[in-house]
Amino acid sequence: MTANTPLMIEPDALERLLGDPGLIVVDLCKAEIYSSGHIPGAVHVEYADIVDARPPVAGLLPDEPRMSALLSAIGFADGKHIVAYDDEGGGKAARLLWTLAAYGLEGHRMLNGGLHAWANEGHPLEATAVAPEPTQYQAHYHGGVVADRDYIAARLGDAQVLILDTRTQPEYHGHDVRAARGGRIPGALHFEWTRAMDRNRNLRIREEDELRRELEALGVTPDKEIVCYCQTHHRSAHTWALLRHLGYNNVKGYPGAWSDWGNAQHLPLEHGPS
Numbered sequence: 001m002t003a004n005t006p007l008m009i010e011p012d013a014l015e016r017l018l019g020d021p022g023l024i025v026v027d028l029c030k031a032e033i034y035s036s037g038h039i040p041g042a043v044h045v046e047y048a049d050i051v052d053a054r055p056p057v058a059g060l061l062p063d064e065p066r067m068s069a070l071l072s073a074i075g076f077a078d079g080k081h082i083v084a085y086d087d088e089g090g091g092k093a094a095r096l097l098w099t100l101a102a103y104g105l106e107g108h109r110m111l112n113g114g115l116h117a118w119a120n121e122g123h124p125l126e127a128t129a130v131a132p133e134p135t136q137y138q139a140h141y142h143g144g145v146v147a148d149r150d151y152i153a154a155r156l157g158d159a160q161v162l163i164l165d166t167r168t169q170p171e172y173h174g175h176d177v178r179a180a181r182g183g184r185i186p187g188a189l190h191f192e193w194t195r196a197m198d199r200n201r202n203l204r205i206r207e208e209d210e211l212r213r214e215l216e217a218l219g220v221t222p223d224k225e226i227v228c229y230c231q232t233h234h235r236s237a238h239t240w241a242l243l244r245h246l247g248y249n250n251v252k253g254y255p256g257a258w259s260d261w262g263n264a265q266h267l268p269l270e271h272g273p274s
Contacts, residue, residue, distance in 0.1 A: 007097060007245040008112040008205065009083055011123050014039070017083075024074055024132070026084040028092040029115055037125035039085065039111075039118060043074050043132050047092045050099050051232070056179065056263050057256045059232025061146070067103055067139040075132035085111035085118070089203035091193070091234050094241035098233075098253050104142030110241060117202035145240070147227045147252040149260055153267060156186055162224040163188040166236040167258070174271030178231055179262025183271035185229065189218055193235040196242050205242060212246055222248045229254035229261075 017023050018040055025042040027034050034044040049070055052060040062070065076082070082100065084093035093110040100108050111118065119125060155161040165188040170176035172190045174183035184190075195214075198206045205211065220226065226243060228236035233253045243251045254260075261267055 029087040082108040095237035113202040113204040166193040183269035229257040
């Protein structure tokens with residue numbers, strides 16, 4: 001698998017792969033949902049285990065020891081392929097894919113539509129918890145898909161770098177304040193993350209050519225370097241995965257996101273209509 005592997009896999013295709021010894025299906029649903037029914041063979045991972053926090057900043061990357069422990073616990077090894085899913089349309093699953101990419105592990109996938117698509121379309125479920133055989137995997141930070149506050153601040157006003165805010169409009173305009181300060185990173189364009197979801201098709205991403213046209217009309221074009229952010233890089237991880245799936249090759253995410261920028265008094269911001 002490479003960075004050019006499509007990031008989405010359909011339920012029918014995943015069902016055909018179940019039982020493949022090279023496949024690890026990771027369930028990021030709420031624990032009670034996993035217990036009531038999950039994809040056969042899926043190992044459960046808590047979302048809290050793939051993020052770190054240094055209050056008031058949340059949504060940071062786990063360090064190498066934590067990432068190594070997580071990957072070892074799910075039985076990961078070189079040559080294994082992860083397919084992640086959740087019960088919210090892909091935000092948690094996408095955050096796992098982005099975290100893997102930050103550790104140089106590209107080419108893993110998420111289930112298009114997640115548990116909604118899988119269960120609502122008649123695919124099998126099981127309730128027995130899965131305990132994989134652990135490995136001794138050592139994760140090494142790579143960072144190519146990561147943009148921190150210094151990286152972004154140094155590129156404000158750069159015509160080749162586009163900042164994409166995937167929060168709600170009230171957050172983007174500074175009316176819904178979830179940090180010491182409300183507003184947005186200067187120059188950021190707005191694309192609320194759920195705009196990409198098709199609620200009539202079990203939260204799959206919408207038709208790809210339509211999404212490309214809509215994004216390009218906003219100015220989100222593949223020739224730019226794009227940095228996605230939200231409050232903690234949970235919602236914006238979905239947009240990162242969407243863009244990568246659509247063929248945007250130069251996309252980064254901001255760990256900590258507005259919980260970092262909005263609490264840093266020295267950093268500039270905008271608010272109100274753009």
